[in-house]
Amino acid sequence: MALSLQKGGNISLSKQDANLQRILVGLGWDPRSTDGQAFDLDASAFLLTASGRVRGDQDFIFYNQLRSTDGSVEHTGDNRTGVGDGDDESIRVDLTKVPAEIDKIAVTVTIDEADARRQNFGQVGGAFIRILNEDTGQELTRYDLGEDFSTETAVIFGEIYRHGGEWKFRAVGQGFVGGLGPMARNYGVNV
Amino acid sequence: MTALQVGQRVPLADLNLDPAALDVQVHCDLAATDVTAFGLQDGRLADDRYMVFYNQPASPGGALRLTGQGERTDFTLDLTALPGSVTEVVLAATHDSQPVAQAHTLSVTVGGAGTGSASFDVKPQLRAEKAVMLVRFYRHGGAWRLATVAQGFDGGLDALVRHFGGEVAAPATPAPTMPAPVPPAPATPRPAPPVNLRKERQRVLLEKAQTTQPHLVNLIKTANVSLEKRGLSEALYRVNLVLDISGSMSREYRSGAVQDLAERALALAARLDDDGQVDVYLFGIKAQRAGSLSLDNSRGFVDRLNVRLEAGTHYSPVMQLVREDAQAAGHRLPTLVLFITDGGSSNRAAVIRQMTDSSREPIFWKFMGIDQGGVNFDFLEKLDDLRGRVVDNADFFSVPAPITTPDADLFELLVNELDTWQAAARAARLLP
Numbered sequence: 303m304a305l306s307l308q309k310g311g312n313i314s315l316s317k318q319d320a321n322l323q324r325i326l327v328g329l330g331w332d333p334r335s336t337d338g339q340a341f342d343l344d345a346s347a348f349l350l351t352a353s354g355r356v357r358g359d360q361d362f363i364f365y366n367q368l369r370s371t372d373g374s375v376e377h378t379g380d381n382r383t384g385v386g387d388g389d390d391e392s393i394r395v396d397l398t399k400v401p402a403e404i405d406k407i408a409v410t411v412t413i414d415e416a417d418a419r420r421q422n423f424g425q426v427g428g429a430f431i432r433i434l435n436e437d438t439g440q441e442l443t444r445y446d447l448g449e450d451f452s453t454e455t456a457v458i459f460g461e462i463y464r465h466g467g468e469w470k471f472r473a474v475g476q477g478f479v480g481g482l483g484p485m486a487r488n489y490g491v492n493v
Numbered sequence: 494m495t496a497l498q499v500g501q502r503v504p505l506a507d508l509n510l511d512p513a514a515l516d517v518q519v520h521c522d523l524a525a526t527d528v529t530a531f532g533l534q535d536g537r538l539a540d541d542r543y544m545v546f547y548n549q550p551a552s553p554g555g556a557l558r559l560t561g562q563g564e565r566t567d568f569t570l571d572l573t574a575l576p577g578s579v580t581e582v583v584l585a586a587t588h589d590s591q592p593v594a595q596a597h598t599l600s601v602t603v604g605g606a607g608t609g610s611a612s613f614d615v616k617p618q619l620r621a622e623k624a625v626m627l628v629r630f631y632r633h634g635g636a637w638r639l640a641t642v643a644q645g646f647d648g649g650l651d652a653l654v655r656h657f658g659g660e661v662a663a664p665a666t667p668a669p670t671m672p673a674p675v676p677p678a679p680a681t682p683r684p685a686p687p688v689n690l691r692k693e694r695q696r697v698l699l700e701k702a703q704t705t706q707p708h709l710v711n712l713i714k715t716a717n718v719s720l721e722k723r724g725l726s727e728a729l730y731r732v733n734l735v736l737d738i739s740g741s742m743s744r745e746y747r748s749g750a751v752q753d754l755a756e757r758a759l760a761l762a763a764r765l766d767d768d769g770q771v772d773v774y775l776f777g778i779k780a781q782r783a784g785s786l787s788l789d790n791s792r793g794f795v796d797r798l799n800v801r802l803e804a805g806t807h808y809s810p811v812m813q814l815v816r817e818d819a820q821a822a823g824h825r826l827p828t829l830v831l832f833i834t835d836g837g838s839s840n841r842a843a844v845i846r847q848m849t850d851s852s853r854e855p856i857f858w859k860f861m862g863i864d865q866g867g868v869n870f871d872f873l874e875k876l877d878d879l880r881g882r883v884v885d886n887a888d889f890f891s892v893p894a895p896i897t898t899p900d901a902d903l904f905e906l907l908v909n910e911l912d913t914w915q916a917a918a919r920a921a922r923l924l925p
Contacts, residue, residue, distance in 0.1 A: 334644075335656060336622075336626070336645055336646060336656070337620070337621070337622060337645065337646050337647045337648075337652075338622075338644060420499065420617075421500075422499070422500040423500065424499070424501055424502055424640065424641070425499070425642075425644065449502060452501050452503070453499070453500050453501050
């Protein structure tokens, strides 16, 4: 049974599974059930150094740049509507390939054209992030965001980070004003 | 007053609102918009009694109450009095024919005596929805929260009810109650009914009722529920009201019961009749036309008739008059006759002939007996089951005097069998 996290909670992935090498970060949300423009949610990953910033634009993994140059992080592609069971988007991370200078991988979700469509996360239901051992398919941990956001249009769902030789995961659930652009700039990406 | 944004989720406590005493006001200036409070279990409409609207203004125990209607719809909510099975309450605005966005104003205010208050402007969020969820109150971690929604369905109330997992009554597929002696007509396609025009007329009549006679609005809507159940929401009829003026009816005229019945006939006509009028006939010994009842003259209509009661009850002359007028109108539309009496007729053979002859005409007779006690309605019962007719063209029911039958039940009785007659009349080619 995977351990469910609350907002702010963390868990040692390495302790959950001593042989852990590659993980799959699954993200999901309920599709829009009412009439109107679908919620097009985009997952992104930022490879961050100890300073909390990217080394360069190549560390911003999103729908237009699906793989990091070292191959450690790979975005599996965009799902435009959230339709389908299980994960709507997923990001593969080969922990063994993550460069030593990368301290943390932040996984974020933003709503495409949120302002034009008058959409925000308060309207999105059933959002979650979960971490699986990609080699065994076993779910290691899961965080249901439920009530943890409201009118934000960008949310940091979670972070995978190094801690004393282990990999850990933190349920962040923190909203961010402004969407993907400002969020990327905040992490030091030139957009 | 806190202005809420769309998508906001906030504990009621943070707004200084009391879940046990909430006053909710929905402001909407689009006429004929209905506001409903849906008590749901995990997003599903599990118990219809927690659907509070004009036709059911309070949930069991009164936890959800509709307290005012009009451009401002008021609810008082005691969320703490709801059973645990009701996990959320969604307020929704719906319109039968127009997008709710046609409103210039659509907003929600939540407050209470001596508490804080919050408002949510829904209007800027609207698209083409004919049903829109406005706000929801929901349980979370032992406390109640408020979320703003402003999403809905272009398909209107039906789509919303389906969203809540409820079932929408399909138009009834009526079966004839008796085999028609004429072979059924081949299934030739009929020209599509002028649906939009029909809806438009109904809307105009409802709006007119809203501005001139608001007390009729709920009657019209209640009448519509009974018609919709039978797949008759688009049906077109001439509506006739035939009133007994025999001496024994005196108490019913004095008490206003006849006026009440006339208003119910008018409510049916507002849905069924193309001009929303009811042609009125009086009968005792003789028969007479008594003009047309409409939204313009319904107030005090029966009083103005200055009815002089007569010392006898003869159905046949007034039935003849009704048939002649239907004939003169070219039977362009079928005629629904609401025939109200408190006793049996003299010259029954003539009445039976009227019934049998008119079974070839597109006329349906609905006899309503007012039971003063001790009156024998055997004759009317017999009319209901009379043999030798092309189709079964009549139904009879009785209610005890004074009439206390709830409107929803009364409309059920008034339109009962109209659908089966219509199907049988079509099969017998009395109707196109």
